[in-house]
Amino acid sequence: xxxxxxxxxxxxxxxxxxxxxxxxxxxxxxxxxxxxxxxxxxxxxxxxxxxxxxxxxxxxxxxxxxxxxxxxxxxxxxxxxxxxxxxxxxxxxxxxxxxxxxxxxxxxxxxxxxxxxxxxxxxxxxxxxxxxxxxxxxxxxxxxxxxxxxxxxxxxxxxxxxxxxxxxxxxxxxxxxxxxxxxxxxxxxxxxxxxxxxxxxxxxxxxxxxxxxxxxxxxxxxxxxxxxxxxxxxxxxxxxxxxxxxxxxxxxxxxxxxxxxxxxxxxxxxxxxxxxxxxxxxxxxxxxxxxxxxxxxxxxxxxxxxxxxxxxxxxxxxxxxxxxxxxxx
Amino acid sequence: xxxxxxxxxxxxxxxxxxxxxxxxxxxxxxxxxxxxxxxxxxxxxxxxxxxxxxxxxxxxxxxxxxxxxxxxxxxxxxxxxxxxxxxxxxxxxxxxxxxxxxxxxxxxxxxxxxxxxxxxxxxxxxxxxxxxxxxxxxxxxxxxxxxxxxxxxxxxxxxxxxxxxxxxxxxxxxxxxxxxxxxxxxxxxxxxxxxxxxxxxxxxxxxxxxxxxxxxxxxxxxxxxxxxxxxxxxxxxxxxxxxxxxxxxxxxxxxxxxxxxxxxxxxxxxxxxxxxxxxxxxxxxxxxxxxxxxxxxxxxxxxxxxxxxxxxxxxxxxxxxxxxxxxxx
Numbered sequence: 001x002x003x004x005x006x007x008x009x010x011x012x013x014x015x016x017x018x019x020x021x022x023x024x025x026x027x028x029x030x031x032x033x034x035x036x037x038x039x040x041x042x043x044x045x046x047x048x049x050x051x052x053x054x055x056x057x058x059x060x061x062x063x064x065x066x067x068x069x070x071x072x073x074x075x076x077x078x079x080x081x082x083x084x085x086x087x088x089x090x091x092x093x094x095x096x097x098x099x100x101x102x103x104x105x106x107x108x109x110x111x112x113x114x115x116x117x118x119x120x121x122x123x124x125x126x127x128x129x130x131x132x133x134x135x136x137x138x139x140x141x142x143x144x145x146x147x148x149x150x151x152x153x154x155x156x157x158x159x160x161x162x163x164x165x166x167x168x169x170x171x172x173x174x175x176x177x178x179x180x181x182x183x184x185x186x187x188x189x190x191x192x193x194x195x196x197x198x199x200x201x202x203x204x205x206x207x208x209x210x211x212x213x214x215x216x217x218x219x220x221x222x223x224x225x226x227x228x229x230x231x232x233x234x235x236x237x238x239x240x241x242x243x244x245x246x247x248x249x250x251x252x253x254x255x256x257x258x259x260x261x262x263x264x265x266x267x268x269x270x271x272x273x274x275x276x277x278x279x280x281x282x283x284x285x286x287x288x289x290x291x292x293x294x295x296x297x298x299x300x301x302x303x304x305x306x307x308x309x310x311x312x313x314x315x316x317x318x319x320x321x322x323x324x325x326x327x328x329x
Numbered sequence: 330x331x332x333x334x335x336x337x338x339x340x341x342x343x344x345x346x347x348x349x350x351x352x353x354x355x356x357x358x359x360x361x362x363x364x365x366x367x368x369x370x371x372x373x374x375x376x377x378x379x380x381x382x383x384x385x386x387x388x389x390x391x392x393x394x395x396x397x398x399x400x401x402x403x404x405x406x407x408x409x410x411x412x413x414x415x416x417x418x419x420x421x422x423x424x425x426x427x428x429x430x431x432x433x434x435x436x437x438x439x440x441x442x443x444x445x446x447x448x449x450x451x452x453x454x455x456x457x458x459x460x461x462x463x464x465x466x467x468x469x470x471x472x473x474x475x476x477x478x479x480x481x482x483x484x485x486x487x488x489x490x491x492x493x494x495x496x497x498x499x500x501x502x503x504x505x506x507x508x509x510x511x512x513x514x515x516x517x518x519x520x521x522x523x524x525x526x527x528x529x530x531x532x533x534x535x536x537x538x539x540x541x542x543x544x545x546x547x548x549x550x551x552x553x554x555x556x557x558x559x560x561x562x563x564x565x566x567x568x569x570x571x572x573x574x575x576x577x578x579x580x581x582x583x584x585x586x587x588x589x590x591x592x593x594x595x596x597x598x599x600x601x602x603x604x605x606x607x608x609x610x611x612x613x614x615x616x617x618x619x620x621x622x623x624x625x626x627x628x629x630x631x632x633x634x635x636x637x638x639x640x641x642x643x644x645x646x647x648x649x650x651x652x653x654x655x656x657x658x
């Protein structure tokens with residue numbers, strides 16, 4: 001992580017109080033980095049300890065008024081208006097992807113035009129991977145969008161890969177959510193390479209499994225009469241207008257609907273609302289999908305609600321995305 | 330709960346969006362109350378689902394900009410500047426205290442001048458209890474302060490009872506924290522009557538037990554070289570200036586100290602900071618005492634830190650309190 005650049009910025013701008021924010025996996029680095037900054041600058045460091053899962057979640061509104069600069073680690077900036085000057089420091093996973101890539105070449109043999117897709121922490125590997133694949137006779141395409149870097153997707157935004165002309169999407173990274181999204185938005189083959197465990201797998205079987213779970217949730221949600229609509233107060237996840245539209249839609253369909261504002265969404269936070277039969281999540285689109293098994297009541301996305309209300313067909317199933325101008329509608 | 334008054338206010342002020350906030354024990358009432366308000370007014374209700382433990386914790390900064398009125402249940406207002414017009418609705422526990430009181434009269438026989446003390450949800454019982462005790466020949470005193478009602482104490486503020494002239498303090502309510510505070514701040518006998526389970530007990534044994542635990546924490550904290558100083562971003566718990574003073578104090582004593590800003594303090598939130606040996610909590614004073622057993626590292630109050638640093642004697646042990654002007658120092 002580019003700490004020297006941060007220290008230079010603090011010293012050159014006469015920053016007196018600096019806020020540090022880390023995603024969950026990097027919080028263990030917080031004290032070490034705070035110490036170095038306080039040793040090499042005149043600034044006092046305040047570490048944000050709240051849960052943080054993305055650049056949708058910058059601690060700017062909480063730190064406004066007493067922090068001159070926020071240093072946000074591990075995510076690329078989103079097109080949001082941050083209330084405090086914020087430096088985004090990418091945290092790159094230090095791994096050797098080439099070995100896994102070599103092993104996977106056989107799976108790519110039938111494809112000549114390949115789109116590369118990854119998440120923030122592996123963006124720095126893309127050039128190397130692109131070179132390697134081109135040396136092996138592949139044509140490589142990379143997408144971009146105003147919310148992401150070249151080749152990058154977010155759990156809540158797949159704009160970059162939607163209009164690419166490619167025969168196969170090669171996803172580099174861990175977890176299944178991002179390649180699932182690439183598959184659902186492109187309907188093309190997606191090969192996911194996990195550089196941590198060296199595994200590569202075609203994602204369609206996993207996608208089928210997830211779609212079966214989603215179908216079951218939608219069937220269950222069709223029985224619901226009383227709904228909760230969850231809005232997150234996190235800057236980049238806040239979609240109150242969408243929530244109000246959904247409330248109206250449900251009420252027009254003769255159902256009850258109540259808007260619940262939460263900073264962090266988790267099963268305990270929903271326990272008090274036992275009166276409600278089902279929830280629509282307008283916050284992070286991953287919650288309803290990734291955490292599905294943790295909740296007793298169905299949690300569904302706004303797009304899934306359209307299927308429940310017969311306003312969208314199952315064959316047009318799609319993941320939820322956050323368009324970052326919605327916050328300011 | 331005085332819902333008719335709330336509905337009247339919403340209708341008379343032309344409120345379009347109303348925020349509802351409940352402490353944990355009342356959140357199960359949220360949907361019922363939201364429904365009634367939406368049926369009897371033109372307003373849209375937004376329920377705040379975040380954890381809420383006091384009037385230190387009003388959701389005003391999160392609801393600012395899209396809410397015309399907050400209805401905050403279960404707490405009395407604090408002398409804070411709330412950013413959105415807020416109505417405080419007290420939630421009274423509907424219980425019969427007289428029976429338990431009668432059973433306890435024998436324990437009061439040696440005392441003629443008694444101070445009554447309670448928490449928000451039993452304030453409405455005080456008149457009845459006062460009458461009963463006066464009818465039985467006791468002289469009753471009630472304290473007040475600018476942070477509390479007559480006879481009321483908060484977990485973070487015992488101003489109301491400090492300068493009373495009484496031989497015994499009679500606490501009405503559940504839990505041990507409040508009577509512990511009354512005992513430590515007055516050094517007088519405290520009888521705690523729990524109207525829920527009908528028990529009454531003299532609090533000094535419990536206080537001794539807690540003090541032994543605090544002494545052990547302080548001894549352990551004396552070994553610490555690297556400290557975390559916890560600040561809550563909750564409006565009424567935010568004491569950044571105190572945290573910065575503590576940081577300076579620790580650094581002047583040749584130790585390391587790092588400020589961590591958190592909205593909700595819990596063991597998981599502190600797990601990433603394994604490098605640190607001990608924590609000073611400037612947030613809610615109950616956390617270090619009530620939740621002590623949940624944390625592996627010592628969590629201590631600012632007053633306990635003074636003992637650690639030999640700036641206060643053990644015999645002058647005192648609970649932490651929040652003085653509500655500190656927020657604006």
